[in-house]
Amino acid sequence: MRKVLMGNHALSYGATLSRVQVIAAYPITPQTQVVELLSEIVADGKLKAKFIRVESEHSAMAACIGASAAGARAFTATSAQGLALMHEMLHWAVGARTPIVLGNINRAMAPPWTIWTEQNDSLSQRDTGWMQVYCQNNQEVLDSVIQAYKVSERVLLPTMIVLDAFVLSHTYEVVDIPEQEKVDEYLPPYNPPYRLDPDEPHAFGGLTGPDGYFELRYIIEKAMEESREVWRETGKEFGEVFGREYGLTEEYKTGDAEFLIVASATIASTARVAVDVMREKGKKVGLLRIRVIRPFPFDEVRECLKGRKKVLVIDRNVSFGFGGIFYQEVKSAMYNEEHRPPIFGIITGLGGRDVRVEDIMEMVEDVERREKPEDIIWKGVRV
Amino acid sequence: MEGGEGMRLPLPEREVMTPGHLACQGCGAALTMRLALKALGPRTVLSIPACCWSVIDGPFPHSTVNVPLFHTAFETAASTASGIRAAFEILGKEDVNVVAWAGDGGTYDIGIQALSGAAERNDNIIYICYDNEAYMNTGIQRSAATPLGAWTTTTPVKHPKSEPKKDMVSILAAHRIPYIATATIAYPEDLVRKLERAKETKGTKFILILSPCPPGWKTRPEDTVKLSRLAVQSRVFPLLEIENGEKWILNMNIKKPVPVVEYLKPQGRFRHLKEEDIQRIQEYVDKEWERILKRCGLA
Numbered sequence: 001m002r003k004v005l006m007g008n009h010a011l012s013y014g015a016t017l018s019r020v021q022v023i024a025a026y027p028i029t030p031q032t033q034v035v036e037l038l039s040e041i042v043a044d045g046k047l048k049a050k051f052i053r054v055e056s057e058h059s060a061m062a063a064c065i066g067a068s069a070a071g072a073r074a075f076t077a078t079s080a081q082g083l084a085l086m087h088e089m090l091h092w093a094v095g096a097r098t099p100i101v102l103g104n105i106n107r108a109m110a111p112p113w114t115i116w117t118e119q120n121d122s123l124s125q126r127d128t129g130w131m132q133v134y135c136q137n138n139q140e141v142l143d144s145v146i147q148a149y150k151v152s153e154r155v156l157l158p159t160m161i162v163l164d165a166f167v168l169s170h171t172y173e174v175v176d177i178p179e180q181e182k183v184d185e186y187l188p189p190y191n192p193p194y195r196l197d198p199d200e201p202h203a204f205g206g207l208t209g210p211d212g213y214f215e216l217r218y219i220i221e222k223a224m225e226e227s228r229e230v231w232r233e234t235g236k237e238f239g240e241v242f243g244r245e246y247g248l249t250e251e252y253k254t255g256d257a258e259f260l261i262v263a264s265a266t267i268a269s270t271a272r273v274a275v276d277v278m279r280e281k282g283k284k285v286g287l288l289r290i291r292v293i294r295p296f297p298f299d300e301v302r303e304c305l306k307g308r309k310k311v312l313v314i315d316r317n318v319s320f321g322f323g324g325i326f327y328q329e330v331k332s333a334m335y336n337e338e339h340r341p342p343i344f345g346i347i348t349g350l351g352g353r354d355v356r357v358e359d360i361m362e363m364v365e366d367v368e369r370r371e372k373p374e375d376i377i378w379k380g381v382r383v
Numbered sequence: 384m385e386g387g388e389g390m391r392l393p394l395p396e397r398e399v400m401t402p403g404h405l406a407c408q409g410c411g412a413a414l415t416m417r418l419a420l421k422a423l424g425p426r427t428v429l430s431i432p433a434c435c436w437s438v439i440d441g442p443f444p445h446s447t448v449n450v451p452l453f454h455t456a457f458e459t460a461a462s463t464a465s466g467i468r469a470a471f472e473i474l475g476k477e478d479v480n481v482v483a484w485a486g487d488g489g490t491y492d493i494g495i496q497a498l499s500g501a502a503e504r505n506d507n508i509i510y511i512c513y514d515n516e517a518y519m520n521t522g523i524q525r526s527a528a529t530p531l532g533a534w535t536t537t538t539p540v541k542h543p544k545s546e547p548k549k550d551m552v553s554i555l556a557a558h559r560i561p562y563i564a565t566a567t568i569a570y571p572e573d574l575v576r577k578l579e580r581a582k583e584t585k586g587t588k589f590i591l592i593l594s595p596c597p598p599g600w601k602t603r604p605e606d607t608v609k610l611s612r613l614a615v616q617s618r619v620f621p622l623l624e625i626e627n628g629e630k631w632i633l634n635m636n637i638k639k640p641v642p643v644v645e646y647l648k649p650q651g652r653f654r655h656l657k658e659e660d661i662q663r664i665q666e667y668v669d670k671e672w673e674r675i676l677k678r679c680g681l682a
Contacts, residue, residue: 062497202446
């Protein structure tokens with residue numbers, strides 16, 4: 001069934017189709033519609049789930065962890081300050097190996113108060129051990145929730161589905177809503193190997209000294225590494241079942257591209273149009289969209305960057321004192337490669353400043369003029 | 384013994400908790416768990432935040448409680464328990480007691496928000512606070528549960544705690560949850576009866592159990608039960624039940640109280656107190672008792 005949906009409701013539909021069993025959430029702009037619709041769906045009896053209207057995001061994540069540890073499929077959604085408040089429990093979800101899925105609407109951090117898009121909220125949680133998927137359209141938002149449960153429950157790590165505030169969260173697009181039977185076929189019920197069960201009592205997360213903690217961390221990294229193949233496999237399977245295939249990355253007109261743009265989220269959608277316009281003018285430009293940043297798609301990035309004349313990484317985020325975060329990651333992934341293209345990093349669109357097709361074309365022209373890469377190139381800042 | 388109807392039931396014979404816990408000698412919190420699990424039985428799940436019991440249960444992979452235990456973050460005993468309960472409800476496991484088991488720091492201070500949230504939603508959990516009146520696991524720092532005049536490492540003898548203990552029971556009563564009770568290990572039949580009642584009551588239950596701590600209170604391990612009894616007999620720790628936040632029941636109306644000094648004297652944490660300080664504490668206890676009598680309709 002095709003329906004016109006806002007990005008936030010695509011998250012709600014994704015969670016509903018995944019038959020989530022416990023939802024614990026707290027309101028925050030611009031996420032609120034996600035849980036408003038879910039609370040309605042649950043209240044109407046269309047989804048057999050418990051909705052816990054918690055008093056904070058910290059409690060939302062704690063409740064999801066408890067629910068997941070007890071054997072239920074758990075979901076929450078948040079944004080910016082809410083995600084930051086969850087931070088302690090984001091680590092907990094990973095250490096406890098609870099495969100929760102969280103929708104995060106990328107919103108810039110305060111102060112000053114703001115509600116518009118930027119990736120610093122989710123990228124600040126990059127090292128917690130959550131898998132992170134950056135979506136480019138509402139269809140991908142819905143599909144990614146379903147795929148995320150499949151991957152998360154296989155490797156026992158949680159996933160964050162990330163979408164840009166307003167540019168996706170409040171933008172209506174036509175979305176194909178898959179049939180429930182097909183989703184059930186693709187996504188089996190959650191059946192964790194260990195759970196809180198009085199018939200088989202275990203203590204979870206008890207005190208562990210230096211003789212044991214190290215190995216538990218090693219196992220998490222191994223699960224992350226394993227998840228790369230699981231994302232690829234389940235993305236392909238998604239294509240077979242639903243006709244839409246997903247990878248860790250997505251390439252657009254990269255075949256003969258001498259100049260490669262690397263971008264994520266909705267900037268990647270805009271860059272795709274810019275590539276078409278520039279191609280018409282005879283420029284050999286292509287686009288690599290990074291969809292999943294954790295686990296980092298080393299193979300895809302290295303393979304795609306090999307042999308390019310110039311690479312431009314566009315970041316809607318900044319790690320103060322270093323630069324764009326996707327830029328750092330792409331650059332470091334290439335360091336040990338034999339053939340390293342020059343990689344340029346541009347920071348743009350912070351706090352939801354619009355990034356248009358012509359802006360991206362200007363960025364490409366700017367980088368074409370430059371001989372040497374610089375650590376930070378700013379685009380669109382008025383100083 | 385003066386007392387109400389809470390004293391009739393014998394203790395259940397079953398032992399759910401197994402030997403091998405790591406508590407200090409004379410730990411009130413260890414005895415509290417043993418008695419609580421006798422009452423609650425094996426179909427119980429514990430959500431335990433940072434507190435002495437994060438250590439007492441034993442290091443990974445050991446566990447002494449012999450029921451499923453989820454170790455959670457300091458401020459999340461209640462919210463984690465709410466999540467566990469929601470999962471059990473949706474999975475059709477209605478016969479399990481979901482228990483948040485926290486110390487006073489995790490209850491009176493850092494965990495009060497999550498507890499208040501769960502209580503306001505009336506989530507079907509039993510919240511048990513074993514109250515040793517300070518952050519004992521981190522080395523005896525003051526909490527909101529530390530009583531007036533007590534020494535802790537952050538309220539040194541030159542500046543002992545100048546505020547009385549936070550009235551957690553009244554705070555929970557204001558949430559109008561179906562059942563609140565206070566208990567001590569000195570009256571195990573009363574403690575067990577209250578937990579059995581909590582088990583049978585739907586909604587949020589809050590049980591406050593005074594748990595003397597020999598290293599933190601600077602007391603002799605063999606005095607733990609005696610001090611628990613003195614706390615009740617001196618009216619410092621009244622044994623109460625509150626139904627729906629409205630009906631207050633005093634389980635033991637102490638007509639001839641032991642002077643508070645008898646309770647304070649064996650405790651090193653009050654050693655610095657001068658006569659006038661003790662007098663001030665006695666007056667405070669008397670005033671609080673009057674307030675409780677009024678609430679229980681006994682004034």
